[in-house]
Amino acid sequence: MSDLTPTASRESHAAARRVALVTGSARRLGREIALDLARHGFDIAVHYRGEPEEAHDTVAELQALGGAAHAFHADLSDEAACRALLPQVVAHFGRVDAVVNNAAMFEYDAPASFSHAAMDLHWKANTAPAILLAQALHDHHAEHRAAHDPTACVVNLIDQKLWNPNPDYFSYTLSKAALEAATVMLAQALAPRVRVCGVAPGVTLLSGPMTADEFEKAHTLTPLRRSSTPNDIARTVRFLIESPAITGTTLLVDGGQHLQGQPRDVMFLAQQTLPVEPT
Ligand SMILES: NC(=O)c1ccc[n+]([C@@H]2O[C@H](COP(=O)([O-])OP(=O)(O)OC[C@H]3O[C@@H](n4cnc5c(N)ncnc54)[C@H](OP(=O)(O)O)[C@@H]3O)[C@@H](O)[C@H]2O)c1
Numbered sequence: 311m312s313d314l315t316p317t318a319s320r321e322s323h324a325a326a327r328r329v330a331l332v333t334g335s336a337r338r339l340g341r342e343i344a345l346d347l348a349r350h351g352f353d354i355a356v357h358y359r360g361e362p363e364e365a366h367d368t369v370a371e372l373q374a375l376g377g378a379a380h381a382f383h384a385d386l387s388d389e390a391a392c393r394a395l396l397p398q399v400v401a402h403f404g405r406v407d408a409v410v411n412n413a414a415m416f417e418y419d420a421p422a423s424f425s426h427a428a429m430d431l432h433w434k435a436n437t438a439p440a441i442l443l444a445q446a447l448h449d450h451h452a453e454h455r456a457a458h459d460p461t462a463c464v465v466n467l468i469d470q471k472l473w474n475p476n477p478d479y480f481s482y483t484l485s486k487a488a489l490e491a492a493t494v495m496l497a498q499a500l501a502p503r504v505r506v507c508g509v510a511p512g513v514t515l516l517s518g519p520m521t522a523d524e525f526e527k528a529h530t531l532t533p534l535r536r537s538s539t540p541n542d543i544a545r546t547v548r549f550l551i552e553s554p555a556i557t558g559t560t561l562l563v564d565g566g567q568h569l570q571g572q573p574r575d576v577m578f579l580a581q582q583t584l585p586v587e588p589t
Contacts (some may be wrong), residue, residue, distance in 0.1 A: 327351060327352065327378070329355065330344070330347045330407060330410060332347070332356065333357040335354070336358035336364040339543060342543070343544045344368065345371065352377065352407075353379065355379075355380060355403065356381045357395065358382075359386070359413070362381065362383065365383075387439070393446065396443055396446035406450055407461045407551075408447075408551045409443045409444065409463075410464075410547055411443060411465070413439070414435060414486075415485075416479065419480050428480075432481040432484070437492065440464070444500060448503055452503060460505075463506070465507050465508065465547045466493050468489055469482075469483070471575065471576075472486060474568045474571060476574055476575060478574055478578065479575055493560060497557040501557060507550040507560065510563065511543050512537035513529055513537045513538075519577060520580070528576045531567070532567045533570060535565070537565045546561055
């Protein structure tokens with residue numbers, strides 16, 4: 311863990327500033343979300359799983375913006391580690407206002423190659439931790455915070471492909487479908503203390519087997535001829551956290567990608583020939 315914030319200033323921050331826990335925020339989309347929230351007055355709990363260097367770099371970058379930040383390690387597939395995470399953030403910052411469930415696994419399978427192992431891998435990374443962290447935020451607010459704090463919010467990162475389904479990345483897609491359903495049910499269960507929302511990105515960052523050229527091409531394969539950028543996603547996450555009348559809703563931020571049927575995942579659409587079973 312890194313802690314570059316003096317105790318006195320941490321206490322004054324805790325009194326004045328809201329705190330967001332962003333899972334998987336050492337790099338990529340989570341990092342952009344963390345930086346955007348920090349620019350708009352949030353102190354940030356940077357959750358990471360891998361090597362600490364990237365998380366510490368992100369913490370330093372966040373602190374340079376003038377707020378507090380701290381890195382927290384957890385493998386969210388480990389239930390005990392996941393349950394311990396939010397109490398650790400509360401112990402450090404004194405409060406948590408928002409949880410952004412951004413961390414995710416994205417590994418290829420298809421109905422023909424489906425296995426319990428593939429489903430377990432994606433469910434334990436993409437679905438179950440988001441539910442536990444939402445419940446933990448609710449418990450924190452029930453025990454320690456005002457009854458109707460309109461800022462208490464969970465934002466789940468989902469995927470536009472739920473509205474535009476195809477069998478590629480089958481277990482990943484199922485785990486995100488469960489997360490979208492959980493977003494609605496948790497919004498019902500955790501009201502009025504905690505709001506639960508979703509953001510469904512289109513193709514935003516180079517992922518999986520895509521080449522840079524394929525990514526550039528895929529980014530334009532939408533009705534608006536542009537998919538989402540990290541900034542589009544980050545500002546939508548912030549909008550939801552700052553919108554006290556919204557709960558149980560997922561916003562699609564994808565250049566309209568979900569409006570057009572696609573026979574294969576966008577990962578493969580820009581390729582000249584579509585593999586039957588990509589590796
Ligand atoms: N990128 C896109 O174009 C796109 C499109 C649609 C939806 N999304 C969604 O947006 C979110 C962010 O996307 P991304 O591409 O930035 O994500 P990513 O890089 O694939 O993953 C984000 C982080 O999740 C962490 N993670 C995975 N499994 C974990 C576990 N069991 N415990 C703790 N951390 C774990 C990884 O940590 P390690 O680095 O340690 O492995 C990784 O740094 C995801 O939920 C994704 O499904 C992204």
